[in-house]
Amino acid sequence: MTDATAEADLVTVFKALGHPTRLAILEWLKEPESFPPQDRPATEVGVCLKHIQARAGISQSTASQFMAILQRAGLVTCTRIGQWSHYRRDEPAIAALGEAVARTV
Amino acid sequence: MTDATAEADLVTVFKALGHPTRLAILEWLKEPESFPPQDRPATEVGVCLKHIQARAGISQSTASQFMAILQRAGLVTCTRIGQWSHYRRDEPAIAALGEAVARTV
DNA sequence: TCGCTACATCGCAATTCACCGATGTACTGT
DNA sequence: ACAGTACATCGGTGAATTGCGATGTAGCGA
Numbered sequence: 387m388t389d390a391t392a393e394a395d396l397v398t399v400f401k402a403l404g405h406p407t408r409l410a411i412l413e414w415l416k417e418p419e420s421f422p423p424q425d426r427p428a429t430e431v432g433v434c435l436k437h438i439q440a441r442a443g444i445s446q447s448t449a450s451q452f453m454a455i456l457q458r459a460g461l462v463t464c465t466r467i468g469q470w471s472h473y474r475r476d477e478p479a480i481a482a483l484g485e486a487v488a489r490t491v
Numbered sequence: 492m493t494d495a496t497a498e499a500d501l502v503t504v505f506k507a508l509g510h511p512t513r514l515a516i517l518e519w520l521k522e523p524e525s526f527p528p529q530d531r532p533a534t535e536v537g538v539c540l541k542h543i544q545a546r547a548g549i550s551q552s553t554a555s556q557f558m559a560i561l562q563r564a565g566l567v568t569c570t571r572i573g574q575w576s577h578y579r580r581d582e583p584a585i586a587a588l589g590e591a592v593a594r595t596v
Numbered sequence: 597t598c599g600c601t602a603c604a605t606c607g608c609a610a611t612t613c614a615c616c617g618a619t620g621t622a623c624t625g626t
Numbered sequence: 627a628c629a630g631t632a633c634a635t636c637g638g639t640g641a642a643t644t645g646c647g648a649t650g651t652a653g654c655g656a
Contacts, residue, residue, distance in 0.1 A: 393514065401509035403596065405614085406502050413595055435633065448615055450634055469623045469632045480596065488589055490518055491508065510644090540603065553645050555604055574602045574653045 395460070396490065399483055402459035407442050408452055412461060414441060415475045424470070431465050432472030500565070501595065504588055507564035512547050513557050517566060519546060520580045529575070536570050537577030 403409050414420070418428035421437040428434070439449035453473050456462045460479045465472045508514050519525070523533035526542040533539070544554035558578050561567045565584045570577045 393511065397509055397511050397514055400505045400514070404502055404506035404509045406498065409498065409502055409505070409596075436631095445616055446633075447617075447635080451615090454634085466633090471633060484593055484596070487592055491514075491585065491589070506643095541601095550646055551603075552605080552647075556645090559604085571603090576603060 392486065393490070396483075396486060399459045399461065402455050402461060405452075407444065408456060411438055411442060411452065412456065412475065414438070415462065415473065418474065426467060426470075426472070428472070428474075431467060432463070432474030434470050434472055438473065497591065498595070501588075501591060504564045504566065507560050507566060510557075512549065513561060516543055516547060516557065517561065517580065519543070520567065520578065523579065531572060531575075531577070533577070533579075536572060537568070537579030539575050539577055543578065 403412070415433060418433050421428055421433050421441070424434050424437070428437075435446075435449055435453060438453070439446055442449060442452075444452070453462065453464070453471075457464055457473075460483070461476060462473050463476045465474070508517070520538060523538050526533050526538050526546070529539050529542070533542075540551075540554055540558065543558065544551055547554060547557075549557070558567065558569070558576075562569055562578075565588075566581060567578045568581045570579070
């Protein structure tokens, strides 16, 4: 079955979304401009980790691994510029996921 | 916000699907006729728990609580007839979920 | 009534997850 | 070179999940 890997990926995605804070972060990233200003505009490069951490009210280490989980699930991408890691939604991947959900689930 | 409950529900759904066996079960239930025959046809009343348990290769207690989790997430319904509990997909709820996923995620 | 089957629930060990502080790495301004 | 910031990763602790056998409940047939 070539679906075996696809199914495992789906499980990874569902696990990533099965946490209230991570789900909220993914929705927040729909409006990058709602975050505090940064040197590089969030609408272009993504939102700085510090801002996500601040809004979620979690520690820096937790924020970092939350974003790593979302990234491994293919829901966000990370753009490192200087000392900042910027995160934004991977819209093509999310759309593909929506298709996969509609197809298999 | 009325979204608060909706979001919590979404998390519950994602948690339920964030397990390979439970996700597989939900897909198996798309073809009830692929299960062994029962006194009442599976296409009408749903699939008997024993058949799900057998295909998944898990214990009876695990099968029972897996289905309870899927049921609490609103993904399946249970129809008890005599001594058998029949499970089938709650298609309207799943379709609504698909909408919610497309909207929020 | 008695024994059997199907199922739910309980109680428990093992594994995984959540979350944090501490530490390590890399970049920035002085 | 040095201090400070941003971030990733490590190590540990407590909470939740997994999965099972054992027990409880209800329907069914003899």
